[in-house]
Amino acid sequence: NAGVTQTPKFQVLKTGQSMTLQCAQDMNHEYMSWYRQDPGMGLRLIHYSVGAGITDQGEVPNGYNVSRSTTEDFPLRLLSAAPSQTSVYFCASSSGSRGYTFGSGTRLTVV
Amino acid sequence: DAKTTQPPSMDCAEGRAANLPCNHSTISGNEYVYWYRQIHSQGPQYIIHGLKNNETNEMASLIITEDRKSSTLILPHATLRDTAVYYCIVRVPFDYKLSFGAGTTVTVRA
Numbered sequence: 001n002a003g004v005t006q007t008p009k010f011q012v013l014k015t016g017q018s019m020t021l022q023c024a025q026d027m028n029h030e031y032m033s034w035y036r037q038d039p040g041m042g043l044r045l046i047h048y049s050v051g052a053g054i055t056d057q058g059e060v061p062n063g064y065n066v067s068r069s070t071t072e073d074f075p076l077r078l079l080s081a082a083p084s085q086t087s088v089y090f091c092a093s094s095s096g097s098r099g100y101t102f103g104s105g106t107r108l109t110v111v
Numbered sequence: 112d113a114k115t116t117q118p119p120s121m122d123c124a125e126g127r128a129a130n131l132p133c134n135h136s137t138i139s140g141n142e143y144v145y146w147y148r149q150i151h152s153q154g155p156q157y158i159i160h161g162l163k164n165n166e167t168n169e170m171a172s173l174i175i176t177e178d179r180k181s182s183t184l185i186l187p188h189a190t191l192r193d194t195a196v197y198y199c200i201v202r203v204p205f206d207y208k209l210s211f212g213a214g215t216t217v218t219v220r221a
Contacts, residue, residue, distance in 0.1 A: 043155070088152075100147075
């Protein structure tokens with residue numbers, strides 16, 4: 001049981017490039033979400049999903065797209081990377097009232 | 112979600128109990144109290160949650176006051192590995208928008 005798996009662990013992008021951060025969970029959780037964490041700050045919600053085919057915006061959705069075609073996968077797409085998107089990105093999943101399980105993060109640098 | 116207030120930092124001696132307070136004076140009747148922690152550079156880790164009764168698991172105990180306006184997370188025998196930022200969050204179970212505040216930075220000293 002792998003939990004929540006995020007790939008890649010590290011990524012450097014040039015300004016304007018696009019990329020997809022992958023997130024997969026094997027716990028059959030309905031709920032998945034993406035957070036970003038800037039240095040010395042708390043986590044901020046980007047997008048979330050309450051089930052396959054259903055997504056919604058969080059606090060800081062601009063510049064990011066998501067889709068949820070399966071229960072297991074919830075990829076986050078950066079459309080045109082900007083230096084302000086340099087951050088650590090965490091994916092999380094949950095079922096019902098249980099707490100969220102977080103992935104180990106993707107450390108993204110945009111130059 | 113109701114907001115929470117936590118002290119920004121606290122120290123604890125290794126082997127002693129660590130008592131982490133959280134104020135959530137505007138909590139509503141159907142909101143649970145959740146605790147997470149984040150060890151440096153890692154993803155947050157779920158610790159425990161409760162509604163109004165005290166809860167205990169293998170990691171910690173959660174004490175919620177009778178009026179539910181505050182709670183305390185207790186790490187019974189703190190170790191150096193418990194050094195982390197601890198977040199107290201209140202939410203309705205099926206509201207999946209977790210809101211993380213600044214948390215409490217706990218440093219366990221040998």
